[in-house]
Amino acid sequence: DGGITQSPKYLFRKEGQNVTLSCEQNLNHDAMYWYRQDPGQGLRLIYYSQIVNDFQKGDIAEGYSVSREKKESFPLTVTSAQKNPTAFYLCASTNTGQGGVDTQYFGPGTRLTVL
Amino acid sequence: GESVGLHLPTLSVQEGDNSIINCAYSNSASDYFIWYKQESGKGPQFIIDIRSNMDKRQGQRVTVLLNKTVKHLSLQIAATQPGDSAVYFCAENNAGNMLTFGGGTRLMVKP
Numbered sequence: 001d002g003g004i005t006q007s008p009k010y011l012f013r014k015e016g017q018n019v020t021l022s023c024e025q026n027l028n029h030d031a032m033y034w035y036r037q038d039p040g041q042g043l044r045l046i047y048y049s050q051i052v053n054d055f056q057k058g059d060i061a062e063g064y065s066v067s068r069e070k071k072e073s074f075p076l077t078v079t080s081a082q083k084n085p086t087a088f089y090l091c092a093s094t095n096t097g098q099g100g101v102d103t104q105y106f107g108p109g110t111r112l113t114v115l
Numbered sequence: 116g117e118s119v120g121l122h123l124p125t126l127s128v129q130e131g132d133n134s135i136i137n138c139a140y141s142n143s144a145s146d147y148f149i150w151y152k153q154e155s156g157k158g159p160q161f162i163i164d165i166r167s168n169m170d171k172r173q174g175q176r177v178t179v180l181l182n183k184t185v186k187h188l189s190l191q192i193a194a195t196q197p198g199d200s201a202v203y204f205c206a207e208n209n210a211g212n213m214l215t216f217g218g219g220t221r222l223m224v225k226p
Contacts, residue, residue, distance in 0.1 A: 006158075031212050035199070040218075040219075041218060041219075042204065042216040042217055042218045042219055043159075043204075043216040045213070048213070049213075050212065078163075090158050091160070094212055096212055102212070103149055103161050104149075104206075104212075104214055105161060105165055106151075106158035107158050107160045108154070108157055108158045109157065109158045111156070
């Protein structure tokens with residue numbers, strides 16, 4: 001099946017540790033995104049990548065880092081510099097065709113909890 | 116700044132009734148809008164989209180209406196079912212492939 005997978009589903013981190021969240025897609029989408037969702041709130045953009053080996057900061061990039069070495073993969077690292085990392089993290093992808101903006105499709109999410 | 120918002124945070128409807136979820140947007144340059152459904156603990160699921168050259172689009176049991184004059188977007192769900200209970204988000208494109216999301220409306224379906 002085509003789609004976006006995220007792992008792990010649940011992740012626990014001790015304060016001061018870096019953790020990496022995985023996002024993989026087999027939709028052949030060019031663009032990938034990371035969002036953070038806090039309880040009862042909408043999605044806030046952390047980082048995005050329109051093409052391999054290139055990525056841009058979103059609205060809340062501080063304390064996070066990403067890489068885009070392969071088209072299919074866009075891992076997110078939550079560093080110890082992120083002071084309030086407990087949240088639900090969502091990865092999305094979309095085509096970037098000539099037809100203009102297209103729908104973003106989401107993965108199932110990773111819930112990160114800092115102990 | 117530009118924003119996407121929702122009129123009601125919670126909507127409670129009787130099973131079988133029609134539901135209408137509203138969304139106001141402020142970026143008059145937006146040309147693409149999406150509605151997502153998010154169940155608890157899951158990622159948002161695409162429901163329906165509409166481009167600004169249309170004012171109505173229908174799917175299976177869902178209809179999206181776009182009123183560009185008053186910058187208003189609505190999602191209509193016909194014959195609401197218990198499985199429709201979720202949080203619904205509207206989103207608009209603000210530049211390129213970037214989307215701005217509203218805060219969400221929780222739909223509760225009473226049996």
